[in-house]
Every structure is written in structure tokens, then in C-alpha cells.
Amino acid sequence: MGGTLRVVLGDQLSRGLASLQDLDPDADTVLLAEVMAEATYVRHHPKKIALIFSAMRHFAQQLEGEGIAVAYTKLDDPDNAGDLTGEVVRAVTRVAPERVIAVSAQEHRLAQEMQGWSEVCGVPVELRADDRFFCSTDGFEQWARGRKSLRMEFFYREMRRATGFLIEADGQPTGGRWNYDQDNRKAAPDALGTPDRRRFQPDAITREVVDLVRARFGHHFGAVDGFDYAVTAEQAEQAFEAFVRDKLPSFGDYQDAMKVGQPLLFHAQIGAYLNCGLLDPYAVCARAEKAYRDGHAPLNAVEGFIRQILGWREFVRGIYWLKMPGYAQENRLNATRPLPRFFWTGKTDMRCIHEVVEQTRTEAYAHHIQRLMVTGVFALVAGLDPRAVNYWYLVVYADAYEWVELPNVTGMALYADGGVLGSKPYAASGKYIDRMSDYCRHCRYDVKQQTGPDACPFNALYWDFIDRNRDKLEGNPRMSMPYATLKKMQPEKLQALRQQAETFLNSIDYAEEGEW
Template sequence: MVRRLVLVLGDQLSPDVAALRRADKAQDIVVMAEVRDEATYVPHHPKKIALVFAAMRHFAEGLRRDGWQVAYTRYDDADNAGSIPGELMRRAGETGAQAVIATEPGEWRLIAALQDCPLDMTILPDDRFLCPRADFEGWAKGRKDLRMEWFYREMRRRTGYLMEGGAPAGGKWNFDASNRKPASRDLLQAHPMAFAPDAVTEEVLALVEAHFSDNFGRLRPFDYAVTRGQARQALSHFVRHQLADFGPGQDAMLEDEPYLNHARISAYMNIGLLSPREVCDAVQAAWEAGEVPVNSAEGFIRQVIGWREFVRGVYFLEGPDYPRRNALNHQRGLPPLFWGAETRMNCLARVVGQTRDLAYAHHIQRLMVTGNFALLAGVNPAEVHEWYLAVYVDAFEWVEAPNTVGMSQFADGGVVGSKPYVSSANYIDRMSDYCGGCAYSATTKSGEGACPFNFLYWAFLDRHRDRFEANHRMGLVYGTWDRMEPARRDAILSDATRFLDALSAGKPV
């Protein structure tokens, strides 16, 4: 048999990934590499780089124990080619192998790089997902609108999760009414499971400190799972200690309480240490055993088989240009406050500070604080996209781009969402305790001390009236704007102009 190279990427750390299933352990050589191109195409958070490199090294050792021959390149190896195709070419030269088996990458950029590699390349579908790409394309064909809710219901029927016969458990497809409550403090709040770095991980941390110390984000303390066994422990811990209370507070935000009842396992799924099926199976089992209420089980499973599968389908359906779309023609540069510069807006300072420290923020912090602000301020969505891709430990383009370019910034013109996710300060005040310690007043709409979210909200709607006025979900809002006294509208727009001018000038806001 002719020896082949078997490519395993840093987000494909699953023992049953397609390329490994197709390979011959007795003959083929697994190629894994920590390369400059993947570590620097955006300025990744140091914790993200450390997680991927440490998990790769542990995974490679597991493959060797299982009898595989692994050609592994470390970031600081002198002969590192610096790119995935370069490493494949180098290993081909060393071994004489001319054929490569790969599992399809999750980014168009890397798919193109593999397709351009001058080796005999076989790229297999990534079947670790619950909805194959072809199935999503079939579901989307002929639909005027792609709405996650309808996709989610189809996925519930397909998988059988939280179904009772042909009906949804509890008689409803979603329990949003029960799952969007403000948070209250609990002195006994459980937290996601944390792990002390072992010798392998400590070696990676030293490497990251040496090469990426200028990147935004704090590397230490580092407490992420880096093996499949640890990731499974983190899942079990979440199901046992946090899942029951996950639903009601999943949208809530509290100062100095970054996790609440969130699992912090998305990164483990996104690099392959956990599969979406085993995660949902664990949640389903806990619900069937009566250990968690249906609203919490549904709220969590929706995130996995609904949003996660949906955005992957959208990313591949829409094509390589998707991350560069800018339907609203927003051109403002990303404000320095996103990189930790001074701001008097407490909600932004808290979320950006948490992101710097943890490489983590939950979905509402991303959508309704940083994302909401960027959209209202008219920031170029390509810059917003690159920021999210850089700073979060679970950010890979297939999942990040539709959530940012589509759901958060409405830059895809409505592919992901039927309306922009914008709000005034009222939403943040209701769902968090950020506003109590802020220099601005959430209840002041304009003038001295008014929260910028308030006047930016109305200025955004006024600026994009031609696009959104006919939207059936926004007509009432425009009616409210029209009923305001002209002098009040003028004051709001003047406040917004002064604020945005200061933002563009780099002044603290």
C-alpha cells in the first residue's frame, strides 16, 4: 500500500474525525502542525492559542499511544514551514508520500489553501455535525427566508431531542418566556470546572508568553480543559451542577460573575474534544431522569442543534465572501475601547475587561453589549468580525462570522436575522447590574448624562429608515419616533453626532 499523509487540524481533535477513519494506522502518517499562518491571521487571544496548541499536543500523544505514527511540528521548531500546505509539502518530501487525506476545514481560507496544495488531496466532509452541509442546502433551497426557528424545529424532529411522540416536550418548541429573566446574586453560584495546567500545557504557556505577549488578552491564569477526558468532566460537571438553573438566567449579566450557569464548553466542541451529539445526549438524559426542567434543557439544546448547526449551514451556503459583507455600509473604524482603552460606559468596560481576562463572554454580552454598540455606532463589520474572531477562545470563522456579520451586525442584509438586534439602554439595565455603577444614566434619553445607547439607538433607526421602516417587526418603533416632538428628535440626533465625532477622534467616551 502507498503511504499517505493524514492531516489533523487544531480544531479537528476528535478520534473519529473523517480523515482518521479513512486512514490506515499501519501505513499512513498523521501530520499535525502549530504554524504561523494559523496563529497570526488575526491577533488571537493568548488563551486561545494556548488552548489549541496544548490540546493538539495532548491529542498527538494519544494518537501515538493508540499506535499511530505522528509527524508533529511545534511552533518554534527550526524547520517549521509556517503554513499547513507548507508542512504537508515538507512531510511529503521526508516520507515520499504524495497523497493527503484531510477533513474539510471550517474556514474558506484554509479550504482554498488545501485545494491549491500541489499534492494528491482528498478532502472529506466533516461529519461531526448533526446536519450535513448537503442536508442544510436541501432545507434552504427555495426558501425566501432562512429562519433558525424553523430549522431548529426540523432538527428537533430529526434528532428526537426533547420530543414526546411527534410533539415537543412540554407542549412548546421554545421556553423563551421562562428563559429570559434578570439574574439575582447567589452566594452558592456554581462555576464551570477548571483544570490546573500539566507539564505539557505549562510548556505551551511558556511558548505563548515568548511569542504572543503583545496580543490583547491575559494568558494566566489558564484553566481550560486540554484533553477529551477533561472536557468530558467539564460536561458532566455542568449537567450536574449548573444545567438545572441554566434556562432562566441564560441571558442575564452580572458584574464580576462572568459565567453564571453557562457551561463554557463551546470551545471544547469547536476544537473537537466534545461532539455535539454527546453533549445533547447528556442534557437529554438529565431531563429524562427528572434532574433538570424542560425549559433549561430546551434552552441549552437550542444553542447546540439550533444556532450552532444553523450558522454553520449559513456560512457554507453563503460562500467565501460572507465575512466581508456590509449591507448597511458602515465604515467607522473599530474604537480603541474594544482593545481596552478608557471608557465611561460601564457595560462595555466590564465586557471588554472580562474578554481580556478570560477570552470569554456569553452570547448576550457579545450580542447586546459589544455587538449592539458596534452596530449602533456604525462600525465597519469586517473590523467587528476580526475582533470577535481574535478575542474569543471558541471563535472559528464558520461559527463566528454568521453570529457577528449576520446576527450581530446585520451586515448580511437579513440572511440570519429578520431585523437588527439593536436596543436602547433599557435592555441592558433590565438584564444586568452594569448600569448602577455607570457614569451615564440608563433612564436619561438625551442631554447631560444620557446613556449613549439611548440616543445612538434612535439615531441608528433614523439613519436607516428607508431599509427598516417597512419591517413588520419595527413599525411600532418608528411610530414612537415619529410621535416625538421635533425638538426632542433634533436633540437626540445632535447628541449622537457629538458622541460619534468624539468616538472617531479617539476621545474617551
């Protein structure tokens, strides 16, 4: 006995993980454990659970192939303690290591739990920082210190300079601009054909996991049927390479576009792989930059792609650790309305909401504009409770972990942090959805009508949101245009819009707390 017990979490499936870098194959043991507590602290989408469990089993198989001792607990092991701390204690009892080493969790609740491992295990526990990010939490705190506002654009430029991605020899950004977002807002034409993503036939390990998930988590939102995700680093790299080859050249132009029946368009759908450790963010950004340098993809596509990883992904993680635990309670707009049941069922005449919820049920995925400007905007203008909205986003997406989900929802979508993350609320009427999608053409509601039985609900909800939050938002310089319009609006028209919004909101079937 002796040696070190090295604990690997389900979202740490990277061979270069800090806790594995000095592993001694002759003395150490690696612990991976499928536990009910992590699968059910929210009712995760079955495809997310299947992805993590199958990837964990394949990762364990990889380590064993290298001659490394692995202690692996399956969910249906009769001796399974049910939570991660219990499994670490069980492993310490069996293995009798001299110490335990792990990389600290990225979710605040689990990181706090891990702080108590040494006491309950009775052996020294070393918690290492997660170095799979470009910017450490200490580095982000240092960048944020003394700033009046925290804006992703300025952080992103620092990350570009620090990494050298899309930076020329003279230190200037490639192409002379830092950001090509203005070039990335084209609606997809009707005849646009899009290649499918790389899909993978489940092997015996994955089929066993799928059966387990179907039996244990079949009551969760979504279904595990048709599972075809990558479950190894090799497969994830194949999926990403297929994106670079087939989709990246058009990603920039159409990254904000939405179309009925086309959930992926030119998106990579690699967030789930990045966030569980199957893909390395540095390698992904480097490969995208190479596609530009080789003339395979245009600059607006590559810069936009790199910005999502090097910019937004790193920025929201920094905000999360800078502001937790209080950030989870933010509700600056005092939004209290429960979550509509159609967020779970998809049963609504609003075609945009229906499309996004249905594809999310099937794929455990929606792209960033669908999340922000469809379900997110509805949640914002309808005044939905941030706690309920955060719960929903954490449940339904395979790439959702609190560190990345919470700032995107609380800060970006709901403006519930009062402007910590974003400079203005992303409130919008139906015009935006009509401009960026074909959803409105297939909808019962008329996007051009503001009041009446056929009016698009987004239109009245938008003006109701603007009016009822006047005291909190009117002083925001980026909100000057809607408030200037509001001041010119006839009182009778505003009253009609507010009545329209109230009538619609009162017609909604709301879910009970804890129902899902």
C-alpha cells in the same frame, strides 16, 4: 515508506474524525503542525492559541499511545515551514506516502488553500467532509432551496425531528412547545450564588505551551496568564459534566442575565471545546436531554441549551457555507465607523462595555448576550464597520472561528446581511441592559436619561440608528413599534437625540486599522 499521510487540523481534535476512521496503524502517519500562519492570520487571543497548541500536543500523545505514527511540528521547530501547506509538503517529502487524506477545513480561506494540496504535493489528496455536525452543508443547502427566508426556528424544528432530541413517541415536541425562550429571560437576583466552572491545573505539556505563547504572542490582545482550560477530550467531558451537575438546572432561567464581576453565571463555556473537537455535539445534547429525563434539570433549561447547539450552531454554519465568500463583504446598512479603542482597552465609562471587554481580555470568553446585546448592540447602533467588528470578535474569543463568528456578527449582531440570518436588527437602548444586568447600577451614566452629560450613550445612539436607517428598516414589520414611536416624536426631541449621539461619537478615540 508508502501508506497514507493523514492531516489533522488544530480544530479537528476528535478521535472519530472522518480522516482517521479507516487508519492503518501499521502503514499510516498522522500529521499535526503548529504554524505561525494559523496563529496570526488574525491576532488570536493568547489563551486560544495555548488551548489549540496544548490540545494538539495531547491529541498527538494519545495517538502515539495507540501505536500510531505521528509527525508533529512544533511552532519553534527551526524547520517549520510557517504555514499548513508548507508542512504538508515537508511531511510528504519525509514520509513519501501514496496519498494524503484530510477533512476539509471549516473556514473558507483554509478550505480553498487545501484544494491546491494535490498539485503542490505531487500525490493524490482526498478531502473528506466533516461529519461532526448534525447537518451537512449539502443538507442545509437542500433545506434552504426555494425558501423566501431562512429562519433558525424552522431549521431547528427539522433538526429536532431528524435527531429525536426532545421529541415524544407521537412526534410532538416534549412539553408541547418547540421553544421555551420566553421562559429564559430572568435577570439574576443580587444574592444569586453561582458555582465556578471546572478548571484544570496545567501539566508539563501545557506549561511548555504557555511559555511559548507568552514569548511569541504576548503582544496580542489578552494574556495567557492563569490558563486553566481543558486540553483533552477527557478533561472537556469533565468540564461539561460539572456544568450539567451544577449549572444546567438554572441555565434556562438566567442564560440572558449579566452581573458585574461574574462572567460565567450559569453558562457552560464549552464552545471552545466543541469547536476544536474535544467535545462531540451529539453526546453533549444527549447528556443534556438525559438530565431532563432524569428530573435533574427543567425543560426550559435543557431545550434552551440544546437549541444553542442543534439550532444556532448548525444554522450559522449552514448560512456561512451557503453564502460564502460574498457574505464576508456584506454591509447593507453602509456602516463605516472605525472600531473604538475601548473595544481593546476596556477604558470607557460605559460599565457594560468595560465589564465585557475586561472579562474577555482575562477569559477569552463572554456569553451570548454579552456579545449580542452589549458589544454587538453598541457596534450596530454606532454604525461600526462590519469588517472591523468581525476582526475583533475573531481575535478575542477562544471559541471563534470564521464559520461561526461571521454569521453571528454580520447577520445577528449587525444586520449587515439585510435580514438573511435574522428577521430584524437587534437594536436596543440602555433599557435592555438595565433589565438584564446590574451594570447600570455601577455606571457613571444614568440609564434613564436620554440627553445631557450624564445620559446613557445607548439611548441616543438607538434613536439615531432608527432615524438614519429609516429608508432601509421602516418597511420591516418587526420594526413597526419603534417607527410608530419615531413618527410621534417631536422634531426638537429627535434633533436633540441625534445631536447627543453625534457629540458622543465624536468624543470617541478610534483605533487605526491594523493597529491591533
